[in-house]
Amino acid sequence: xxxxxxxxxxxxxxxxxxxxxxxxxxxxxxxxxxxxxxxxxxxxxxxxxxxxxxxxxxxxxxxxxxxxxxxxxxxxxxxxxxxxxxxxxxxxxxxxxxxxxxxxxxxxxxxx
Amino acid sequence: xxxxxxxxxxxxxxxxxxxxxxxxxxxxxxxxxxxxxxxxxxxxxxxxxxxxxxxxxxxxxxxxxxxxxxxxxxxxxxxxxxxxxxxxxxxxxxxxxxxxxxxxxxxxxxxxx
Numbered sequence: 001x002x003x004x005x006x007x008x009x010x011x012x013x014x015x016x017x018x019x020x021x022x023x024x025x026x027x028x029x030x031x032x033x034x035x036x037x038x039x040x041x042x043x044x045x046x047x048x049x050x051x052x053x054x055x056x057x058x059x060x061x062x063x064x065x066x067x068x069x070x071x072x073x074x075x076x077x078x079x080x081x082x083x084x085x086x087x088x089x090x091x092x093x094x095x096x097x098x099x100x101x102x103x104x105x106x107x108x109x110x111x112x
Numbered sequence: 113x114x115x116x117x118x119x120x121x122x123x124x125x126x127x128x129x130x131x132x133x134x135x136x137x138x139x140x141x142x143x144x145x146x147x148x149x150x151x152x153x154x155x156x157x158x159x160x161x162x163x164x165x166x167x168x169x170x171x172x173x174x175x176x177x178x179x180x181x182x183x184x185x186x187x188x189x190x191x192x193x194x195x196x197x198x199x200x201x202x203x204x205x206x207x208x209x210x211x212x213x214x215x216x217x218x219x220x221x222x223x224x225x
Binding site: 043044099101 | 143145153155160168203213214216217218219
């Protein structure tokens with residue numbers, strides 16, 4: 001079955017790097033995602049990576065994928081207080097109409 | 113486009129009452145998803161539709177929950193009768209052909225007292 005696991009909390013100081021980790025079980029996953037949820041809001045897509053890639057960089061965000069270990073990570077460089085939110089890892093296969101399966105989310109707290 | 117629109121944003125109801133949550137997906141999207149978010153269980157997929165047809169409803173907790181998608185621009189999630197343990201934030205999301213990204217609505221916060 002499908003399962004996505006994340007640590008629940010991460011606390012960092014402003015200006016430090018944050019690394020949020022995720023493991024998944026579905027080896028047929030085609031896309032892996034990071035979503036961000038700010039308080040009282042819906043989820044917004046931060047970035048995604050195709051399963052044949054090892055790394056993807058987008059400004060302050062770096063996604064690393066270890067397909068052998070089914071491990072995904074999100075690194076946020078120069079973390080700001082505005083980055084405080086819940087970050088969700090999600091996976092899906094490329095089958096038509098397949099839904100995203102989410103982890104429970106990692107709450108990132110950034111202190112100044 | 114205004115994005116995925118959910119209504120109401122907040123709903124407070126008494127136990128035993130019927131609750132109907134509404135969702136308007138992004139125009140042109142052919143997949144629609146209902147999720148429930150609680151502190152204990154995180155984000156759970158309840159049901160999703162592809163081209164208005166329910167594909168997987170295995171996440172629907174029990175028979176008190178039902179969902180419909182009568183056309184491509186509207187879906188409802190109904191709980192009858194509601195119970196306090198149904199209190200959660202319910203999200204609707206939609207995606208287009210190829211499914212690279214799912215776009216989420218702002219959610220409906222349901223409180224059953």
